[in-house]
Amino acid sequence: MMKPEKTIKTIRSSPRLKSIEYAIRDVVALAQKLESNGKSVTYLSIGDPPKYFPTPRHIKDALIKAVNEDQNYYFDSLGLPELREAIAEKENKINKIPITMDDVLITEGVSEGILFVQSALINANKKDELLIPGPSYPPWLSFTNFYEGNPVEYRLNEENNWQPDIEDIRQKITENTRGILLLSPNNPTGVIYSEKQLKAIADLAGEYQIPVIADDIYDRYTYDKKFISLASVAKDVPVIGLNGFSKTYLMTGWRLGYLYYYDPEHYLDELREDIGRLARIRLCASSPAQVAGVAALRGPQDHIKKVMQQLRERRDYTCKRLNEIENIECKVPEGAFYAFPKIDLGDRWKDDKEFIIDLLNTKQVLFVYGSGFGPKYGSGHFRVVYLAPIPILEQAFDKLADFMKH
Numbered sequence: 001m002m003k004p005e006k007t008i009k010t011i012r013s014s015p016r017l018k019s020i021e022y023a024i025r026d027v028v029a030l031a032q033k034l035e036s037n038g039k040s041v042t043y044l045s046i047g048d049p050p051k052y053f054p055t056p057r058h059i060k061d062a063l064i065k066a067v068n069e070d071q072n073y074y075f076d077s078l079g080l081p082e083l084r085e086a087i088a089e090k091e092n093k094i095n096k097i098p099i100t101m102d103d104v105l106i107t108e109g110v111s112e113g114i115l116f117v118q119s120a121l122i123n124a125n126k127k128d129e130l131l132i133p134g135p136s137y138p139p140w141l142s143f144t145n146f147y148e149g150n151p152v153e154y155r156l157n158e159e160n161n162w163q164p165d166i167e168d169i170r171q172k173i174t175e176n177t178r179g180i181l182l183l184s185p186n187n188p189t190g191v192i193y194s195e196k197q198l199k200a201i202a203d204l205a206g207e208y209q210i211p212v213i214a215d216d217i218y219d220r221y222t223y224d225k226k227f228i229s230l231a232s233v234a235k236d237v238p239v240i241g242l243n244g245f246s247k248t249y250l251m252t253g254w255r256l257g258y259l260y261y262y263d264p265e266h267y268l269d270e271l272r273e274d275i276g277r278l279a280r281i282r283l284c285a286s287s288p289a290q291v292a293g294v295a296a297l298r299g300p301q302d303h304i305k306k307v308m309q310q311l312r313e314r315r316d317y318t319c320k321r322l323n324e325i326e327n328i329e330c331k332v333p334e335g336a337f338y339a340f341p342k343i344d345l346g347d348r349w350k351d352d353k354e355f356i357i358d359l360l361n362t363k364q365v366l367f368v369y370g371s372g373f374g375p376k377y378g379s380g381h382f383r384v385v386y387l388a389p390i391p392i393l394e395q396a397f398d399k400l401a402d403f404m405k406h
C-alpha cells in the first residue's frame with residue numbers, strides 16, 4: 001500500500017487539455033473583468049443570433065408542449081426518427097444532398113458533431129492531419145490538437161474574396177491527410193465556396209481518396225450567392241456533413257444539431273458504425289429540443305427571410321464603416337454574419353491580440369482577434385459580429401474610428 005502524501009500537491013490535468021484554446025470566449029473573460037470594475041462593454045464578438053432575433057413562436061411552443069406532455073425521457077441515441085426523416089427531407093430538397101434518415105445522427109449541436117468526427121478520424125499519433133480552412137472556426141483546430149493529431153491550415157485567399165486556394169490544398173495533402181474540411185459560408189470570412197472551387201476540391205478528394213467534411217451550419221445565412229453542397233456537385237466523394245438548429249432556427253441555447261453521411265460508395269461504413277457506438281455511450285441529445293426541431297423544419301420558414309433582410313442592412317453598414325477607417329480594409333462577406341477586416345498594425349501594436357485588448361481597455365468595444373481563427377491566415381485581422389442593430393453598430397464603429405485616429 002502506498003502511504004498517503006503529507007504535503008498537498010496540485011492535481012495535474014492532462015496535457016491534452018492544454019491544447020484547447022477558444023479565442024471567442026477567452027476574450028469575454030477580459031471584458032467581464034472590466035465589467036466587474038463598473039465599465040459597460042459592447043460585445044460584437046459572439047455569433048449568437050437569438051440574442052437579437054427571437055426563436056419563432058411555433059418552435060418555442062413545440063418545446064414547451066413536449067416538456068408538458070412528458071417527453072422528458074431519453075430518446076434513441078441516433079435521434080428521434082421523425083426528426084431524422086425531416087432532416088433528410090430538408091437536405092434533399094434544399095441542399096440537393098440525396099440522403100435518407102438512416103444517414104442522419106442527431107447531436108447536441110454541431111459542436112458535438114465536431115467532437116464525434118474528429119474522434120473517429122484522428123489517431124493519437126501527432127501525425128494524422130486534418131486540412132482546415134485558414135481562417136476557420138477555432139474548435140476545428142483545437143479538437144484536432146486535443147485528439148493528438150495535426151491541424152493543417154489551407155489558405156483562403158483574401159485577394160480572391162477568401163475563396164479556397166486549390167493549389168495550396170494540393171500541396172498540403174500528404175499520406176497522413178485524414179480529411180478536408182469545408183466551412184461554407186465561412187466563419188469568420190463569410191465566403192461561400194464557389195462551384196468551381198468545390199469541384200476542384202472534390203477532384204482532389206477523389207484522386208487521393210480523402211473524405212470531405214462539410215460544416216454547413218450557415219447554409220441558410222446567404223445574401224446574393226446561394227450555398228452549394230459538395231454532394232450536389234460531386235457524386236462520388238464521401239462527405240461527412242454537420243449542420244444544426246442553432247443559427248437557422250435561432251436555438252443556440254437548446255443544443256441541437258446533426259451529422260449526415262453522403263456515401264453512395266460505402267467508404268464510410270466502419271466510421272458510421274463506430275460513431276454510432278460513441279453516440280450510444282452519451283445516451284442522446286436533448287429530447288424536448290428534438291421534438292421542437294421537427295416543428296422547426298416542418299413549420300413556417302418565413303423568419304429566415306426576415307432575419308436575412310435585416311442582416312443584409314447590417315452587413316452593408318458594417319463594411320461601409322470599416323472601409324472608411326484608415327488602415328482597415330474589409331471584403332464584403334457573402335454569407336453568415338461575420339466580417340473579417342484586415343488591419344495594418346504599424347508600430348502601434350505587436351499583433352492582432354494586443355490590438356483587440358487595447359481597443360477593449362480604451363473604448364470598451366469587444367471584437368475577436370484574427371489569429372484566434374488560425375495563426376497562419378487569421379493574423380493581422382479581427383472578426384466583427386454584425387448581428388446587433390445599427391445604432392449599436394454605429395456607436396461601436398464611432399469608437400473604433402476614434403481609437404484608430406489617436
Ligand code: PLP
Binds near residue numbers: 047137245255257
Ligand atoms: N460550426 C461553426 C462554423 C460555428 O460558427 C459554430 C458556432 O458558432 C458551430 C459550429 C457550433 O454550433 P452549435 O451551436 O451547433 O454547436
